Amino acid sequence: MEGNDSDIMDKLNSKPEKDYFDEKEYSPWDKNQKVKFGSKMFKVPEEIPFSWFGIVFLILIFLFILLFFRSGSSIDEKQIAALETRLKKLEDRTVKFEAVDERVTQIWEQAKSFEQFKERFDRSEASMTLRMDHIAKGMDSLQKNMAEARPRKVESSGPAKVSKQSAKQRYHTVRAGETLYGISRQYGLTLKKIQLLNKLAKGAVIRPGQKLLVGP
Incomplete structure (x- = not known):
């Protein structure tokens, strides 16, 4: 039993004779390596420099950025427009609102001015009404006083007017042999005028002692 265990440990501790493989033999990038596909032979191309990959990558990035900024600029222009x-x-709209606001302000100012004018007019109307009432009362009292004073004036002035009228009138006493025509000539009157003053008909006969009106 112990002999079997020692044999196993010796095998595990023992190094393999060859623990690597030939990289060159199995390298797929060997320049002279040929790969057979069917009946044809494909030769692997020579090694491409790493700088070309960097240039191509930079070109792709530049194209991507250019396209991005163009699309972005077009979008921005549309949004800006x-x-x-x-x-x-x-x-x-703001200009229209400002015009409407200005018009409303003018209307309010006119309304305020009209309200002030109306108040002044109402006060003036009330004052005029009071004055008119006072004048009407004064006119009524004046008319009453005049109505009371008129009869007295007529009575006092009546005889004076009659006396004045009688003082101004002139009469002529007809004498024998006088005619109506001769009397009218004597006082500078026409025959028709003396007839009208004395209410005599045409061709009326006058008598001696008769009084004829010969003056107004």
Whole structure:
């Protein structure tokens, strides 16, 4: 039993005779290595320099950035144009609102002025009403006083007027042989005028002692 265990340990500790493989024999990038595909032979191309991969990668990155910025710039231009259009509309609306606001302010100012004028007119109307009432009362009292004073004035002035009228009138006493025509000539009257003053008909006969009106 002990002999078998020692044999196994010796085998495990023993080194293999050959623990590597020939990399050159199995290298797929060998320049002279030929790979057979069917009946044809394919020769592996020579080694490509690493710098070419870097250049191609940089070109791809540049194209990607260029396309990205072009698309982004076009989007930005469209957005800017849309924003400018909206801003223009907002400016137009703002101008309209400002005009409406100014008009409303003018209307309010006119309304305030009209209200002030109405208040002044109401006060003036009330004052004028009071004055008119006072004047009307004064006119009523004046008319009453005049109505009371008129009869007395007529009575006192009546005889004076009659006396004045009688003082101004002139009469002529007809004498024998006088005619109506001769009397009218004597006082510078026409025959028709003396007839009208004395209410005599045409061709009326006058008598001696008769009084004829010969003056107003």
